[in-house]
């Protein structure tokens with residue numbers, strides 16, 4: 454079991470938190486190096502190695518239970534590797550002292566699947582929350598930035614005084630995005646941003662994600678089942694496959710490339726997934 458306590462490093466036994474890039478080799482912003490995550494000795498992710506560069510927009514796809522959320526939580530330092538490591542800007546997330554880990558998290562924005570707003574706070578206070586938490590901004594700057602960000606996500610000023618329960622799901626999602634980007638984090642992680650929304654609102658969210666990327670050089674990681682989002686927003690797709698369904702020796706990262714190449718991928722598991730075709734799954738499920 455590798456679920457990490459909120460601010461406690463699992464290990465400080467090496468100096469990898471200050472690892473330097475190999476001479477002459479450009480370092481990626483995020484690096485997964487032979488990452489394995491196991492629960493009760495059952496690996497959910499095994500030997501995942503990949504590099505995410507600054508400015509990339511990555512969609513992480515794959516069928517339910519393949520480990521997308523676990524990968525995302527590991528990236529956020531919420532789950533620590535069973536073996537291997539994840540580095541952000543050269544720092545090993547699981548080897549950092551709590552204060553540095555907390556500082557590093559300020560460089561991430563997170564859009565939760567259900568928006569995860571504080572129900573007792575107004576929309577204004579929800580969006581202001583990261584700015585106030587950072588203790589770096591005067592209240593007049595908080596105020597102008599919150600209103601500017603509500604406008605950016607297409608919400609009228611009148612929502613500022615409302616509470617989350619008074620808004621639609623799509624509006625709450627947009628509030629969640631405004632809150633996630635208000636400090637202009639280097640990385641924004643979106644957890645199933647369009648799930649539960651109608652097609653039009655889904656596309657509004659797609660446009661917002663593109664808009665964030667166009668406004669500043671953010672790196673985006675989108676965990677999604679939505680192939681329209683994947684095609685429209687991502688410039689790189691990572692498709693994971695459930696470990697239990699892999700043949701012996703097969704890599705778990707089934708696809709790593711541009712969205713346009715997915716449909717013609719020689720591996721039928723990739724092309725079937727993106728076309729939403731069940732193939733022989735029903736027979737398999739029936740045993």
Ligand SMILES: Nc1ncnc2c1ncn2[C@@H]1O[C@H](COP(=O)(O)OP(=O)(O)OP(=O)(O)O)[C@@H](O)[C@H]1O
Nearest residue numbers: 456492493497515516517518519520521522523524
């Ligand atoms: N804390 C945990 N303890 C034990 N097992 C876990 C834990 N977290 C995740 N798992 C297991 O890891 C596997 C992958 O889960 P994960 O939530 O990452 O899948 P997913 O690809 O995000 O699925 P979905 O698309 O349905 O959200 C599942 O079998 C899940 O039961």
